[in-house]
Amino acid sequence: MAQLIAKLFPSTVLRPMEIGADASILLAVLAVVYILTRYRKWGWLWREWITTVDHKKIGIMYLIAAIVMLFRGGVDALMLRTQLALPNGHFLGPEHYNEIFTTHGTIMVFFMAMPFIFALFNIAIPLMIGARDVAFPKLNAISFWLFAFAALLFNMSFVVGGSPNAGWTAYPPLTELHFNPGVGENYYLIALQITGIGSIATGINFLVTILRMRAKGMSLMKMPLFAWSALVTSSLVIFAFPALTIALALTMLDRLFGSTFFTIAHGGMPMMYVNLFWIWGHPEVYILALPAFGIFSEVVATFSRKRLFGYAAMVGSLVAITLLSYGVWVHHFFTMGAGAAVNAFFGISTMLIAIPTGVKIFNWIFTMWGGRIKTTVAMLWQLAFIPTFVVGGATGVMLAVVPGDYQFHNSYFLIAHFHNVLIGGVVFGLFSGLYYWWPKMFGYMLNERQGKWAFWFFVIGFWVTFFPQYLLGLKGMTRRIYTYPHGMGWTLLNLISTVGAYAMGIGFIILVYSVVYSWRHQERDLTGDPWDGRTLEWSLPSPAPEYNFAVLPEVTERDAWWEMKQAGKTGRIPAKDVHSIHMPRNTPMPFLLGLSFFVAGLGAVFSWWYVAVAGMMGVFIILVSGWFDYHDHHEIPAEEIRRNEAALGRLEG
Amino acid sequence: MAYHRYRWSRLLLPLTVVTTGLLASGCGKQFVVLDPQGPVARSELHLIETTAMAMGVVVLFVLVLFAVTVLKFRDRPGNRAPYIPNWSGSRRLEFVLFAIPVLIVVYIAVPTVQQTYALDRLPPTKHPLIIDVTSLDYKWLFQYPKQGVATVNYIDVPVGVPVLFELTANSPMNTFWIPQLGGMEYSMPGRVLPLYLQADKAGVYWGRSANFSGRGFVHMVFHVKAMPPAEFSRWAQGLRTTAPHMSMQDYRQLLAVGTAREESFSAYPAGTFPTATHGFTLKGGMYLEPN
């Protein structure tokens, strides 16, 4: 018993901060339970959300989870910056610091950016292409619950058993049992494995959806750019994630089952992990960035009130980036002795990515050229993105120059670069998409004035945080050091950087406040088309009904909805055109499957094999019983749809 | 667009000059990457400057184009700029926009390839000094096979002589980095990677690991003392006569997890560094024999 307690609560989770977090999590859970019980909302939660297979609701759940994770990852970041604000800091000890930068990176990539992207895919893609749901609604829910339970599992490490502490890249041999006893790395390996399965399923789901379920007349070259970006992203997920699966699996086998993939004495090779990790890792960068590019392409056209410039070139550059992204992974380790020929090859292949990316930047600018630019908050994020991303891309090219990389590798120059592209590219894009599609999700607008405050705090904070880090890199400061001495010339720049980080934190708080405020006070969107949009999702009421389209649209042009508006074909739906619709039925199976994976994962983390086997048995039982479920659809009668559409004022007569 | 060109070029020149000036002067010695003290670091910096300038020009060009576009086409009452909602492409313009990044990439790629190959080779004229480097938890062990001496957490090197560092690890991965002498290379268990560096001026430079290796990673720092060759020979001779001998037990003590001060040894046990012909000859050390 004492042994068990020592395993569950080692000294590393009995620090004041962790106990504080424990207590606040417990309080929050109790509060939620109280509210749900007090207002009799358990049934509502179960019926409307937990068992849902509706892509719009799944998207909203992804979004909520992503924002909660953004908060956790952001708090991690503030703790890191607080520790580094001054030399010889004592805010965090070395072990604590190592855990926090590990969870910061892991959470931001796997549990913030990925679900945020999947949230926007879920919310926008079926509506944009004129579909009633995704191709496999139940699988979609499974993906979500795998992610959600993996996120839960990973975050548990903070308070039970100990956090991983070998960086988000988790290179062996540092992650081998010998150097890293304890359960922290197990959490990392298993949680990522579970969410990875969900990601591959999402990739398959959206690829099939986009290839097969587009509205009549919407050829591939008439698709909105965001749909294109989802298409190439999905294919990247399908072909890149298995490499990560293997990298994680081999490390897990080494740690839990005594294999020797990465132990030198038995012929193992840590470089194998590094290669596998980055064969996934570099495409992953584009899995994050390309959807943001897609969002920007929609936003810039809408708010410039103009067609997208160079559509074919935009599609071509998306595809080119997708293909090139598989051929650049060695640039993450030029300094691991690959030799001049290999390094030169990968240096050049990396630079080549600048070409399609440059084309995209120019096309966005020329989309605005000759337009009428409305500086809404969604558009402001786009406007901040262009200069930020250009600088990030330029420093990326500097890192691709192999001899330059020998000096930049693992320094703060690198840190500044990838935050420059991942925040300036991805996060700005996600915020832009958030503001853009918010009315479509919830039926009300976000407050623009507050949004602008959040925007300025975040963007200025971003530059104040990360520009000094380029200089710190040139001054020789390396990543992942928990403290530094006086006299290196790093102090002032670090202090400035920390101030910037807090400004970003304030921006985030304003954003969250604005969401709550707008929910109470902001105007409802009754038109369904608050931005005078160009694509099909704006032809629907906000929020869209369960079946999305009462009558499936037909498309003749790009920017289908804009063209319909130009041609005056936006009239009401004739009642005779409305037929009954088959829709997927809600099911608890995805939730239970996620729960079983969680139990199995928890068992594996602590090597409680009975628990792990029980969890896997659960997985199999649920899967097999799913095979015998032949009643997963229900029919919405035409009369009900007519009533609903009439209530929305969209039915003729 | 033509009438903007004059304004751009006026803006471009001073900004480029300032940027280059900043990078070249290095704003003092603390910008170690910008303050090279050897040929390797110098040619790396040269390439960094070339790319930074090319990128600076690109960034400026895009920023100006962007700013002009946003200012000119803002949606405000009375804006008389042309509104062309259906303009969706132009072959000629798109070709130019494609050609610009292609040219820039070619401009950068050529010297990159040249330098990547050049820095991989030892300067042909002189015999290098060989230093065998082992990263340990959490200290650096340096062995001079020709001189027979060993040091911990510091090295002395002669000025003007290329140094071949042979890097390995008896611990998780680290990188070996002396910014003022040149870029880094990994030290990994089970492999020996070469890195050539050279100091041109006498002085003390700092080096450190840039790859996280666990709890004591922050202590993976060392000093490099560059001195005239004669003084270097005297130093090595001095160590041989005055410093203690490193026994097997001393070596094992170094392997134990913990930090160390700067130490010197007159000799070290054979087989503690893998050679090209023998691989790891020593069955010992916590990584090689995990159980």
Place this chain on the structure above:
Amino acid sequence: MTTRTNSLQEARLPLEFQESHETLSILGFWLFLASDVVLFSSLFAVYAVYQGRVAAGPTPLQLFSLGPVLTETILLLTSSFTCGLAIFMMRRGRTRPLVAWLVVTLLLGLGFVGMEVHEFVTDVAVWGTWHQSAFLSAFFTLVGTHGLHVSFGILWVAALVVQLLRYGLTPTTARKVYTFSLYWHFLDIIWVFIFTAVYLSGKIT
């Protein structure tokens, strides 16, 4: 969302392609297989690099005995053939022979997995666990991953047999049989690669 296509031309499509919903599933399954190809490619790459890294453990030459592996190969290749026969019967709408051939496929698959388990157990008894060497780790992981896939296939086909007996041949059950056959042939192809890249090449070098 499911619409039954009625035009004469499309009615001649095989049963599993007649409902749009089922064709989506088939495309999705192809994409899953594509993803699985990358998974196995990664494992093959790991194995190729680790093949010679035997440390103190056995070499491939010492470890492999081709006799039983050949029997395993014949079992799996035959099962792929019987799986093809099952599809042949399905195309003719003959449920009972379809079920019969699926059962034969299942039994052959069971034989394969049984032999593989026996091979692994013997290997460990003679040479020790995969802790011995990176080569053994890579070998057991690659071949074991394939074996786990086959085992899952057995579970799947068993459930399919029950479904066919209960629900008969419908577009849905037909699609399930069809995707199972894709999966089974895929595993067969992977095995051919394992047989050549692992066992044969291990015996040659």
